[in-house]
Amino acid sequence: MAIEATDKVIVIALDAMGGDRAPDAVLGGANAFAKKHSDVNFLLFGDENILNDKLSHYTQLQNQSQVCHAPDVVDDAEKPSAALRKGRHSSMRLAIDAVRSKRAHAVLSGGNTGALMAMAKLGLSTIPGIDRPAICSVFPTMKKSCVLLDLGANVDCNVDNLVQFCIMGDAFAKVILGRETPRVRLLNIGSEDTKGSEIVKAAAQEIRDGGYDINFCGYIEGNEIAQGIADVIVTDGFTGNVALKTAEGTANMCGHYIKQAFKSSPLAFLGGMFAKRAIKKMFKRMDPRYHNGALFVGLNGIAVKSHGYMDEIGLQNAIKVTYNLAKYDINKKISSELMHDDESGSGNEDILLDTTG
Amino acid sequence: MAIEATDKVIVIALDAMGGDRAPDAVLGGANAFAKKHSDVNFLLFGDENILNDKLSHYTQLQNQSQVCHAPDVVDDAEKPSAALRKGRHSSMRLAIDAVRSKRAHAVLSGGNTGALMAMAKLGLSTIPGIDRPAICSVFPTMKKSCVLLDLGANVDCNVDNLVQFCIMGDAFAKVILGRETPRVRLLNIGSEDTKGSEIVKAAAQEIRDGGYDINFCGYIEGNEIAQGIADVIVTDGFTGNVALKTAEGTANMCGHYIKQAFKSSPLAFLGGMFAKRAIKKMFKRMDPRYHNGALFVGLNGIAVKSHGYMDEIGLQNAIKVTYNLAKYDINKKISSELMHDDESGSGNEDILLDTTG
Numbered sequence: 001m002a003i004e005a006t007d008k009v010i011v012i013a014l015d016a017m018g019g020d021r022a023p024d025a026v027l028g029g030a031n032a033f034a035k036k037h038s039d040v041n042f043l044l045f046g047d048e049n050i051l052n053d054k055l056s057h058y059t060q061l062q063n064q065s066q067v068c069h070a071p072d073v074v075d076d077a078e079k080p081s082a083a084l085r086k087g088r089h090s091s092m093r094l095a096i097d098a099v100r101s102k103r104a105h106a107v108l109s110g111g112n113t114g115a116l117m118a119m120a121k122l123g124l125s126t127i128p129g130i131d132r133p134a135i136c137s138v139f140p141t142m143k144k145s146c147v148l149l150d151l152g153a154n155v156d157c158n159v160d161n162l163v164q165f166c167i168m169g170d171a172f173a174k175v176i177l178g179r180e181t182p183r184v185r186l187l188n189i190g191s192e193d194t195k196g197s198e199i200v201k202a203a204a205q206e207i208r209d210g211g212y213d214i215n216f217c218g219y220i221e222g223n224e225i226a227q228g229i230a231d232v233i234v235t236d237g238f239t240g241n242v243a244l245k246t247a248e249g250t251a252n253m254c255g256h257y258i259k260q261a262f263k264s265s266p267l268a269f270l271g272g273m274f275a276k277r278a279i280k281k282m283f284k285r286m287d288p289r290y291h292n293g294a295l296f297v298g299l300n301g302i303a304v305k306s307h308g309y310m311d312e313i314g315l316q317n318a319i320k321v322t323y324n325l326a327k328y329d330i331n332k333k334i335s336s337e338l339m340h341d342d343e344s345g346s347g348n349e350d351i352l353l354d355t356t357g
Numbered sequence: 358m359a360i361e362a363t364d365k366v367i368v369i370a371l372d373a374m375g376g377d378r379a380p381d382a383v384l385g386g387a388n389a390f391a392k393k394h395s396d397v398n399f400l401l402f403g404d405e406n407i408l409n410d411k412l413s414h415y416t417q418l419q420n421q422s423q424v425c426h427a428p429d430v431v432d433d434a435e436k437p438s439a440a441l442r443k444g445r446h447s448s449m450r451l452a453i454d455a456v457r458s459k460r461a462h463a464v465l466s467g468g469n470t471g472a473l474m475a476m477a478k479l480g481l482s483t484i485p486g487i488d489r490p491a492i493c494s495v496f497p498t499m500k501k502s503c504v505l506l507d508l509g510a511n512v513d514c515n516v517d518n519l520v521q522f523c524i525m526g527d528a529f530a531k532v533i534l535g536r537e538t539p540r541v542r543l544l545n546i547g548s549e550d551t552k553g554s555e556i557v558k559a560a561a562q563e564i565r566d567g568g569y570d571i572n573f574c575g576y577i578e579g580n581e582i583a584q585g586i587a588d589v590i591v592t593d594g595f596t597g598n599v600a601l602k603t604a605e606g607t608a609n610m611c612g613h614y615i616k617q618a619f620k621s622s623p624l625a626f627l628g629g630m631f632a633k634r635a636i637k638k639m640f641k642r643m644d645p646r647y648h649n650g651a652l653f654v655g656l657n658g659i660a661v662k663s664h665g666y667m668d669e670i671g672l673q674n675a676i677k678v679t680y681n682l683a684k685y686d687i688n689k690k691i692s693s694e695l696m697h698d699d700e701s702g703s704g705n706e707d708i709l710l711d712t713t714g
Contacts, residue, residue: 194471
């Protein structure tokens with residue numbers, strides 16, 4: 001079956017070879033998602049022999065996908081420059097090209113982040129006024145969710161980058177979370193103006209003095225992220241990646257503690273049995289797999305990154321995020337927002353997060 | 358009562374005015390600690406009128422403390438250079454001076470981190486071979502605890518700083534956690550050699566090539582911190598501060614989720630009642646207040662930092678950490694370790710963490 005990207009069917013180009021558990025986690029995740037959504041089709045990029053062989057285990061996916069042969073795989077240790085040079089026939093690059101040529105609405109990869117960034121930037125190009133795309137995701141807090149960027153696309157950022165991330169994050173929060181005047185904050189190690197790195201301080205100064213149409217509310221510290229005092233949190237890709245992953249690791253550890261607590265005595269075990277349903281729901285809320293899938297914001301095309309270590313459930317959620325972003329035509333809306341066309345304000349938080357059920 | 362630092366009594370100089378909830382949280386924490394430890398005395402630095410007035414509410418502390426008048430307070434927004442210049446009569450500076458002049462075994466402050474670092478470095482001076490002290494603390498994981506540094510003393514770090522932090526962290530883990538050959542890792546945003554910032558990559562290269570007597574095990578990512586795959590995790594002060602505080606905020610959020618879960622239905626509530634004891638214990642394990650108190654490692658004297666936002670319980674734990682570090686004469690042991698005197702290996706994890714009861 002030849003798959004075509006139309007208004008009726010969302011076509012997602014999957015880098016089937018990207019990620020630690022590829023291709024099984026990718027195929028399994030896509031298969032599970034296809035079972036629930038008849039209006040999605042997948043272009044599966046990777047070694048056709050491997051993929052065709054594996055596909056026999058995923059009957060639903062067989063009906064809603066097409067294997068696209070890609071002889072190469074971008075290695076996780078490859079530098080972005082080398083990946084660009086050597087990876088022209090890689091599953092990652094060909095999947096991105098499918099978006100470029102409008103064969104797919106969006107691309108999803110769990111592969112090498114730096115390579116994905118470089119290839120997506122080259123293949124899809126950036127929105128006017130944006131120097132570098134950023135990885136952007138919705139993050140749960142104790143109140144409403146917030147937007148966090150950059151999550152790892154740009155290790156070193158200058159003042160202009162951070163300012164542009166604030167503008168993109170602001171647009172993303174308006175469009176995706178439906179916040180009218182998002183509270184934008186810069187991640188820092190103190191709340192006072194004198195604290196933090198020179199670049200963060202200079203970025204704050206620039207946003208305050210530069211006449212940007214942003215509701216900039218100053219700094220935010222790591223412990224305040226979960227408090228829900230910001231709608232948009234901006235930082236460089238190194239710090240953002242560490243913050244995101246540390247939060248995930250801590251949530252996992254808390255889950256581990258909870259399990260231990262309910263095993264610690266017969267009475268606690270009994271209590272756990274009574275509260276089983278509530279505990280299960282809570283675990284889902286804390287589980288990083290249900291928050292997987294981050295957009296490369298700032299590109300002329302939808303490119304989504306999954307954590308490399310994610311399993312089938314994590315991949316399924318990243319596919320859901322990709323599907324919703326494509327269905328919602330997120331990039332067009334963000335571009336409009338950035339160009340002040342003001343089509344925003346109709347967002348819906350459910351688009352990216354699946355934490356309630 | 359004149360307080361003297363002897364072998365029998367541990368004397369702690371408290372910056373009673375440092376921190377968001379000072380002096381009440383400081384005095385309350387000290388009072389609670391004094392009730393349990395007759396072998397501790399406090400020098401309370403701050404405005405004598407305020408402190409003497411407040412002290413009337415803390416009868417135990419009255420008996421085990423002496424107010425030392427300090428007319429000034431270092432403002433949280435003060436730059437370190439300005440604090441050094443203007444803060445000669447501040448509670449922070451005079452408390453540090455008490456350690457310098459051997460009137461106290463250790464100093465504890467919840468005040469301005471940059472100012473504390475600058476004053477402590479000037480007042481106590483660094484151990485030979487160490488350019489900059491780092492803030493170092495023990496961090497819980499799913500397995501054994503690990504040592505994390507720098508937690509915020511040095512916003513920008515060069516290669517030499519990171520290498521020295523590895524050496525100090527190694528010594529700290531040997532002495533405090535009793536690890537024979539601590540697994541030392543650099544915090545990064547990928548596990549492959551090509552990933553991360555140039556400084557982190559150069560530091561890894563230097564440690565591998567420089568002939569250091571360290572069991573360097575490569576990089577660690579944020580989500581792996583809680584997995585217990587390292588004994589020592591080294592990063593710059595900006596990233597470390599964000600990671601620590603993000604972990605704390607996430608643990609608080611998980612606690613919030615747990616409470617919500619047990620309120621979500623009558624059955625869950627009943628389950629929570631059965632498991633009450635286990636849940637309470639788990640909350641204590643997850644509570645950042647019980648992990649409060651970090652050492653400025655690399656100084657010729659014990660200076661401990663409390664989070665500024667901590668309450669009485671957090672302060673009490675930071676005092677416990679300070680007391681144990683002083684009792685254990687940690688700095689002498691770390692200096693010995695750094696000079697390869699090899700008096701190490703007799704550590705005890707309980708020294709810094711109070712998470713089990």
